Amino acid sequence: MRQLIKNATVIDGRGSNAFKSDILINNQVITDISPFITTAVDHVIDADGAFVTPGFIDVHSHTDLATFLPQGFKPKIMQGITTELVGLCGLGVSPLPKELQAEHRKRLIIGNPPIDWGWDDFPSYTSALEQQGLEVNVSAFLPHGLLRYQICGNSSIPMNKNQRLKLAQLTDEALGAGARGVSLGLIYHPALFSDRDELLTVAQVAAKYQKPIVVHMRSESDQILEALQEMIVLSEQAGCQLHISHLKLIGQRNAGKLSSLLSLLERYQISFDQYPYHYGSTTLFSILPPALIRAYAPDELMKKLHTSTVRRQVHDWLSERVLPQASEPWDNLPALVGWENILICEVESQEAQKWVGISIAECAQQTDQHPVDFALDLLISEQGNVRMIDYFMDEALVEQIFQHPQGMVGSDTLLGGRLHPRVSGSFPRIINQFVTQRKLLSLEQAIRKMTALSAETFSLHKRGKLAPGYYADIAMFGADFCDHATIEQPERYATGLHNLWVNGQQKISQGKYLNTRSGQFLLAKNGNNGV
Ligand SMILES: [Zn+2]
Secondary structure, three states: OOOEEEEEEEEEOOOOOOEEEEEEEEOOEEEEEEEEOOOOOOOOEEOOOOOEEEEEEEEEEEEOOOOHHHOOOOOHHOOOOEEEOOOOOOOOOOOOOOOHHHHHOOOOOOOOOOOOOOOOOOOHHHHHHHHHHOEEEEEOOOOHHHHHHHOOOOOOOOHHHHHHHHHHHHHHHHHHHHOOOOOEEEEEEEEEEHHHHHHHHHHHHHOOOOOOOEEEOOOOOOOOOHHHHHHHHHHHHOOOOOOEEEOOOOHHHHHHHHHHHHHHHHOOOEEEEEOOOOOEEEHHHOOOHHHHHHHHHHHHHHHOOOOHHHHHHHHHHHHOOOOOOOOOOOOHHHHOOOOHEEEEEOOOOOHHOOOOOEEEHHHHHHOOOOOHHHHHHHHHHHOOOOOOOOEEEOHHHHHHOOOOEEEEOOOOEEOOOOOOHHHHHHHHHHHHHHHHOOOOOOOOHHHHHHHHHHHOOOOOOOOOOOOOEEEOEEEEEEEEOOOOOOOOOOOOOEEEEEEEEEEEEEEOOOEEEEEOOOOOOOOOOOOOOOO
């Protein structure tokens, strides 16, 4: 089918100035971009001067299971996103042998909808997604945390040589089968137990395939520079590409580190992504120090949190009266941002719903407890399944990071329960807030961070630009393109997207959401020239 977009204000993704043009699409592919195209076509869409850009690429999304959920990728699609990268922060759903899945699913940070996992290895996961039908393009990283769990279970003991050989073999299999790179999440259990030799093993296999390691660092606060250095040394030793996930700097006391952080990223030409908010969202479990998680298996830890000895220890650590282990990096959120800046955003039980949307400081006041005791009691009663929102840094620093040319946009979408507004708002918020209102960058430069830069960094072949020969992943929006999601109303979709094409098929047509599933699973080819 031939489609013609007339009268477009084209922003092609490269960062260069917008220009007036028509765009011709033939089936899945853009075949011509020039003014006044007169070829006979099946369908004409008059842009009437609206912006036409490449479909946005979300380089950091935990939507590994979204295609199996009733709403699918809708919060993302309404933002103009046509490609999602999943399997990040070392977390994910594949590869994992069937016999380990039930236990793993109990503590799945990315959410655990009640669906049948019909897969075990990477190829069976990708075919499950394809069979379900994808609304957008999806590509997946290999989560290192899953491999560690498969090989060592919950053990905190460093891998021995045989285990590392197994790790290399599993990494090789998944990268050979088309995983986009390897993701590390070094604050999460059990990946936080991994030592240099273990990480070097996966990084070396990544280097062999010329694929990146994508890292949630061990520290995003007091020891962030050391944590970044650790990854720089690792990637240099292995000879692989390094990308830093959701770059941020937690805690007012660390604000002064930003310039050193950005200089390091510049010196080593390291790419990174960021979501455009000064508050984050993750499991409340991550307030616990690694020393404690190291000492007890997850089920045992839940029991230990009742005991007065462990409770006293946690009090001492969280208040920084005592440091758990000086050498071990740890984002001590309560000490860094304060209990008043940590909000409960998702719980499992009915009884606990009343705490949702309230800061832990306030909850504790209501129950007449110390915030530490309130938080631990909640973790116990919810069996660890509590998600929080934490205000981690000043907006001015978020803006400064956004202006850096090596940064791109990744929403860090976590689905299920009460969402973070970044799930439905990230991309239009960049345009509406960071470009139109605050004028931090030009629209063209901002679009580059959502499209071409992302595609180049992760070798998404023929994506991320509007050019002849490129896939017709295209967004069209007006000057009123705007996010509406807030902490209070996180599910509000963006508005102002007129049309969206995924591989040449319309997913949104004149503002109407269609039921098409024209996305593809994008396997990464070996040698870093993916399809
Ligand atoms: Zn992460």
